Amino acid sequence: MKLFTYFRSTAAYRVRIALNLKGLPAELLPVNLVEKKHTEAAYTDLNPQGLVPALMLESGEVMNQSMSILEYLDEQYPLPPLLPTGPLERAEVRSFAYEIACDMHPLNNLRVLKYLENDLGVGAQDKQTWYEHWIATGFTALEQRLELRKPPQQGSFCFGNTATIADCLLIPQVYNALRFNCDMQPYPLINAINEHCLSLNAFEAARPENQADA
Amino acid sequence: MKLFTYFRSTAAYRVRIALNLKGLPAELLPVNLVEKKHTEAAYTDLNPQGLVPALMLESGEVMNQSMSILEYLDEQYPLPPLLPTGPLERAEVRSFAYEIACDMHPLNNLRVLKYLENDLGVGAQDKQTWYEHWIATGFTALEQRLELRKPPQQGSFCFGNTATIADCLLIPQVYNALRFNCDMQPYPLINAINEHCLSLNAFEAARPENQADA
Known part of the structure; x- marks a missing residue:
């Protein structure tokens, strides 16, 4: 997997933590927000919303929104769980x-x-x-x-x-x-x-x- | 169930739709935001964040945040589903x-x-x-x-x-x-x-x- 990230983005920081907790290796690809790289076509073609983070799966599919990514990771890689069972x-x-x-x-x-x-x-x-x-x-x-x-x-x-x-x-x-x-x-x-x-x-x-x- | 709602609150509106789609009856209890009823103890004792909506279950438990409530309703009342399976x-x-x-x-x-x-x-x-x-x-x-x-x-x-x-x-x-x-x-x-x-x-x-x- 590849994570489009920016070091100071708190939304990307959330996903970095979750990947680490799950023990999932991911290539981190920086998108420099100060240089406005998130507004360039190279990124918005992948994520029309133009915000970080976005997660690219092995299949090439890209998902955005940190909360979606956390739910996805927990559904696909259940251990250790990031949500209780009740x-x-x-x-x-x-x-x-x-x-x-x-x-x-x-x-x-x-x-x-x-x-x-x-x-x-x-x-x-x-x-x-x-x-x-x-x-x-x-x-x-x-x-x-x-x-x-x-x-x-x-x-x-x-x-x-x-x-x-x-x-x-x-x-x-x-x-x-x-x-x-x-x-x-x-x-x-x-x-x-x-x-x-x-x-x-x-x-x-x-x-x-x-x-x-x- | 009881839904604390306000007619113009879009977050409450989301939950009203979901309850209707699921065919779940709920008593609607208005919290008048203009009259600041959401900041009074009668409400913040139930929901410390003081925003609407909040859902009170039959057990008396109260949950807040519309997105949490939607996920809860879909987990507890799976039909019709509000999320796809893939x-x-x-x-x-x-x-x-x-x-x-x-x-x-x-x-x-x-x-x-x-x-x-x-x-x-x-x-x-x-x-x-x-x-x-x-x-x-x-x-x-x-x-x-x-x-x-x-x-x-x-x-x-x-x-x-x-x-x-x-x-x-x-x-x-x-x-x-x-x-x-x-x-x-x-x-x-x-x-x-x-x-x-x-x-x-x-x-x-x-x-x-x-x-x-x-």
């Missing part, structure tokens, strides 16, 4: 992931920050406040969710003692928050999970600073 | 849905428009341009995806002749675009799917204007 537990893990994928990340990604700056003339301080606002709104709700966990969901990962797609989403989002100097002090449970995950090879190897294109 | 086809349908759920809807929902207006002082015309920008960016990519479909994916729905979660996401997003007077002329395939779906009872009954709280 229907309610699956919904809980997915909801945690979607709160990041749908309600945090999209508001703070590069194209939106550029729109605020270039099209709406939003200044640096207001842009920072915008960024921090969506991080705080999202992480406050997620920290509260983590506080409400009961055994066996309490553990070193978001849900118990096994990594799930929730962790694949959380760790890159924390990276983003720290990169933009957001205050992470109000979220001790998130911080503990982040620290634990980054002590593991699968997460460590996926870190932006450990990518060839960093 | 792994690649499942990824395609999910990616179509996520392009709306992650990259269109979150940028144009009420809380974001309010932030632009109240916190960033963005004027009415610039807010409208922002809205139209993300609609056009998203629908252009989706229309292109629909053009690239081959049989048996070509049909009266997004993917073939069976409704999937892609349709559950698309129809509410078209509703939103029309509500904000976006130009839909460039998207003939999307418009045809929208017209077909709205001719069906499951979609018709889920329409915002047909809700008790409208």
